[in-house]
Amino acid sequence: MVTYLIRRLIGLIPALAWITVISFAIIHLAPGKPTDAAGAFNPKASLEARQRLEKLYGLDRPIPVQYLDWLGRTLRLDFGRSFLDDRPVIEKIQERLPITLLINSVALILMLGLCIPLGVFAAVRPDSLWDRCTTVWVFLGYSIPSFWLALLCMAYFGVHLHWLPISGLYSLDHDWMGPIARMMDIAHHIILPIGVIVFVGLAGLSRYVRSSMVEVLQKDYIRTARAKGLSERRVLFHHGLRNALLSIITILGLSLPDLITGSVIMETVFSIPGMGRLFYDAVMARDYSVIMALVTIGAILTLFGNLLADIAYAYTDPRIRVGTALTEC
Amino acid sequence: MSLLRVDDLSVCYQTGDQKVLAVDQVSFSIEPGEIVAIIGESGSGKSSLALAITRLLPRSSAQICARRILFEDTDLLEASEASLRNIRGGRISYVFQDPSSSLNPVLTIGEQLRETILTHTRCRKSEADPPSLEWLRKVGIPQEHLRLSAYPHEFSGGMQQRVMIAMAMASRPALLIADEPTSALDVTVQVQILRLLREFQQRFGLAILLICHDLLIVRRLAQRVMVLYQGRVVETGAVNHVFEQPAHPYTRRLLEARAYLSGPLK
Numbered sequence: 001m002v003t004y005l006i007r008r009l010i011g012l013i014p015a016l017a018w019i020t021v022i023s024f025a026i027i028h029l030a031p032g033k034p035t036d037a038a039g040a041f042n043p044k045a046s047l048e049a050r051q052r053l054e055k056l057y058g059l060d061r062p063i064p065v066q067y068l069d070w071l072g073r074t075l076r077l078d079f080g081r082s083f084l085d086d087r088p089v090i091e092k093i094q095e096r097l098p099i100t101l102l103i104n105s106v107a108l109i110l111m112l113g114l115c116i117p118l119g120v121f122a123a124v125r126p127d128s129l130w131d132r133c134t135t136v137w138v139f140l141g142y143s144i145p146s147f148w149l150a151l152l153c154m155a156y157f158g159v160h161l162h163w164l165p166i167s168g169l170y171s172l173d174h175d176w177m178g179p180i181a182r183m184m185d186i187a188h189h190i191i192l193p194i195g196v197i198v199f200v201g202l203a204g205l206s207r208y209v210r211s212s213m214v215e216v217l218q219k220d221y222i223r224t225a226r227a228k229g230l231s232e233r234r235v236l237f238h239h240g241l242r243n244a245l246l247s248i249i250t251i252l253g254l255s256l257p258d259l260i261t262g263s264v265i266m267e268t269v270f271s272i273p274g275m276g277r278l279f280y281d282a283v284m285a286r287d288y289s290v291i292m293a294l295v296t297i298g299a300i301l302t303l304f305g306n307l308l309a310d311i312a313y314a315y316t317d318p319r320i321r322v323g324t325a326l327t328e329c
Numbered sequence: 330m331s332l333l334r335v336d337d338l339s340v341c342y343q344t345g346d347q348k349v350l351a352v353d354q355v356s357f358s359i360e361p362g363e364i365v366a367i368i369g370e371s372g373s374g375k376s377s378l379a380l381a382i383t384r385l386l387p388r389s390s391a392q393i394c395a396r397r398i399l400f401e402d403t404d405l406l407e408a409s410e411a412s413l414r415n416i417r418g419g420r421i422s423y424v425f426q427d428p429s430s431s432l433n434p435v436l437t438i439g440e441q442l443r444e445t446i447l448t449h450t451r452c453r454k455s456e457a458d459p460p461s462l463e464w465l466r467k468v469g470i471p472q473e474h475l476r477l478s479a480y481p482h483e484f485s486g487g488m489q490q491r492v493m494i495a496m497a498m499a500s501r502p503a504l505l506i507a508d509e510p511t512s513a514l515d516v517t518v519q520v521q522i523l524r525l526l527r528e529f530q531q532r533f534g535l536a537i538l539l540i541c542h543d544l545l546i547v548r549r550l551a552q553r554v555m556v557l558y559q560g561r562v563v564e565t566g567a568v569n570h571v572f573e574q575p576a577h578p579y580t581r582r583l584l585e586a587r588a589y590l591s592g593p594l595k
Binding site: 125126219220221223224225226227228229230231238239242243246316317318319 | 380383385389413414415416417418419422423425427430431432433434435436437444445448449480482493496
């Protein structure tokens with residue numbers, strides 16, 4: 001198993017290298033440079049001054065050279081400094097990461113905890129009232145644009161009912177609060193964004209659980225389990241769900257990077273200073289070093305999430321364990 | 330008194346607006362320790378009948394009605410869900426057609442075997458291993474102590490069916506319903522499985538309801554036979570009698586159909 005893991009990890013390296021090459025190329029193909037704000041958009045800046053600025057940042061060299069330079073620094077875990085405010089990129093990420101991580105992990109845990117019972121109950125009685133209600137809700141969750149739902153929730157729970165704050169993370173008097181009150185304040189602020197993320201995400205996820213559960217419940221071994229006289233609960237959760245979860249593991253593995261990259265739309269609508277906003281602002285300012293850092297981290301997490309899903313898969317499905325993992329060892 | 334007595338059992342499937350009558354007023358009885366075979370072509374309602382006895386058919390699509398299904402003094406039609414569960418796998422066990430899909434792929438053989446024992450006997454979790462091993466040995470699985478932690482896909486089809494039989498027998502049922510237990514297996518394995526069933530019938534006084542479309546097997550194994558055609562019993566009687574003097578034209582055609590197979594294939 002260990003050799004298998006090492007081999008898989010080494011296998012990720014070429015994929016990762018290609019991702020960085022392609023994203024580096026695309027960013028540089030896009031019109032505009034990080035120096036434009038100070039240079040091209042500034043009528044007082046002379047051509048000579050602009051060229052000096054580009055030379056300072058190393059932007060005058062050929063792109064492959066710039067890439068190799070970036071690669072060399074990144075391999076030493078140095079993501080460079082932001083073009084925008086000259087602060088280390090790592091520092092900017094460290095500042096944003098906890099917020100995004102908090103919101104998205106709470107949302108993911110809630111989604112997971114809810115999607116399984118929702119999907120299973122819908123699968124047990126297809127076409128029941130409960131199943132139809134969840135179907136309607138799934139269509140709503142899929143088709144309502146999340147920013148619009150967010151705005152509606154803000155208008156109703158925030159402006160109309162005055163229950164929840166509508167934007168930001170902190171109240172005005174946050175700095176004067178005690179530690180517990182501060183936590184409560186943040187919790188109060190993230191209820192709405194988490195609620196919207198969960199509502200929208202849960203729709204699809206519970207549908208996945210439902211459809212794979214419906215499929216599993218028609219299998220012969222479910223009939224065997226019933227013929228053995230097992231209770232319905234044991235049939236569903238011991239014999240059924242274990243098989244149905246196989247298809248959900250893949251989706252979970254793929255949603256791992258979402259934990260960290262964050263949602264640009266949600267963070268913009270709710271004015272949350274998270275990773276999504278950082279990325280959006282960086283793209284708009286052509287802040288190459290921040291963009292590349294975020295893309296690389298996202299790529300690593302995506303590949304890692306895939307690997308994790310494969311491993312989890314092997315643990316739940318003995319056929320795969322023997323088929324690939326063990327024989328490859 | 331009969332072990333199982335079925336009176337006027339009908340099974341009806343509802344698909345959309347259509348109603349399909351799969352089993353039409355079938356009555357029969359099985360005595361303790363007897364092997365009764367049901368023969369008929371595919372689609373004649375054999376499997377529906379087998380599943381309907383312990384009401385295993387999906388309630389959403391299948392309707393069962395009968396005057397009564399009397400099993401050891403219990404009317405299965407009126408039995409509560411809890412007492413039905415005690416009978417299923419406890420007093421009436423099933424062996425199904427395709428063992429490779431009838432065993433749960435993500436649970437070990439041991440887990441699946443222990444489950445029957447724990448559900449139907451007074452046995453603590455820690456005490457379930459010895460009887461599991463014993464049943465694996467009785468169904469003829471070599472090196473049984475290594476097999477409890479194996480998964481179904483590591484077994485051949487014949488071995489899987491042996492595990493299914495061990496699972497069915499572990500609760501010492503009075504009636505085994507074998508729904509085409511050998512049609513998914515190759516011929517040499519078929520014989521072994523059938524021998525095993527007969528051995529258990531003789532050793533434990535087990536009654537078997539054998540659903541089968543192989544007339545040779547029926548003739549060698551069963552004492553009585555029912556011929557099912559389009560959901561109805563068209564003929565019933567002692568095996569030798571039915572095979573030698575078939576009364577119903579369908580039975581005659583069924584017996585003639587076998588004759589083609591003994592001739593050369595063109």
